Amino acid sequence: MxxxxxxxxxxxxxxxxxxxxxxxxxxxxxxxxxxxxxxxxxxxxxxxxxxxxxxxxxxxxxxxARKGGSVYRLTAHGRAAHAGVEPHRGVNATVEAAHQVLALAALGGASGAGAPAGTTVTPTLLAAGTTTNTVPRARASPSTCAPGPGPSWTGSTRRSGRWRRGRRVPR
Known part of the structure; x- marks a missing residue:
């Protein structure tokens, strides 16, 4: 600048x-x-x-030229529980969000996920929980940037179901 x-x-x-x-x-x-x-x-x-x-x-x-951009919001829904007394009753959305953010980041063009070369997927914001003693909910906001002029990559919306359904944390 x-x-x-x-x-x-x-x-x-x-x-x-x-x-x-x-x-x-x-x-x-x-x-x-x-x-x-x-x-x-x-x-x-x-x-x-x-x-x-x-x-x-x-x-x-x-x-x-510049990359086009889009921002998506991922919300991992968990089940709150006391983290020290009964964590087994909770579903830790922070851990789930961490898995999903890694899966989202892998959708970039360099990974061979079908995106045009130069496409980047950059997790930028992550918020989780409200207290230190409660199994939390979580939300992530990854930013997806596709290369400049030319065909846009619409695969991000078509592929979104793949990572949403691929939860890693047992319920």
Whole structure:
């Protein structure tokens, strides 16, 4: 990001006339542009062209596309029980979620799971339990990113039943 800003400022310095050029820098892109989205959309509507100052790859290649993304939510339902007195009465959703998150991560293109090369599946958020002495429930939110332009990988939704039904924790 910082390299892109330097490149944009250097390019602006080379222009004889910048009266019709705007530069918009935002700081919340990685988190979904929650506070800057309306400003970005407003400025985009006013613009004849938009350039994104994304820096090159480590090999020096120009970035001309970006991965598409989707976010899925996995919820493992367990059965609460006291963890010290009667854990055998519970179904530990955290352990189940851990198994399922590993199965989801394996769906990426590098694993040969049928996804296009370059597809990534990255578990990003995991929440489980409410107390330290209770067998917990759990929820995971993996982010799936497919390569840029071209056919999209719809297998993630078709394959979702496979990992949902493949529970590992006995009930």
């Amino acid at each position: 910082k390299a892109g800003i330097v490149q944009m400022l250097a390019a602006l310095g080379l222009l004889a006339d910048t009266s019709r050029v705007g530069l918009l820098l935002t700081c919340d892109e990685e988190s979904g542009s929650g506070t800057s989205r309306s400003l970005i959309e407003e400025q985009a509507r006013r613009s004849g062209a938009v350039l994104v100052g994304e820096p090159s790859t480590p090999e020096g290649h120009l970035k001309v």
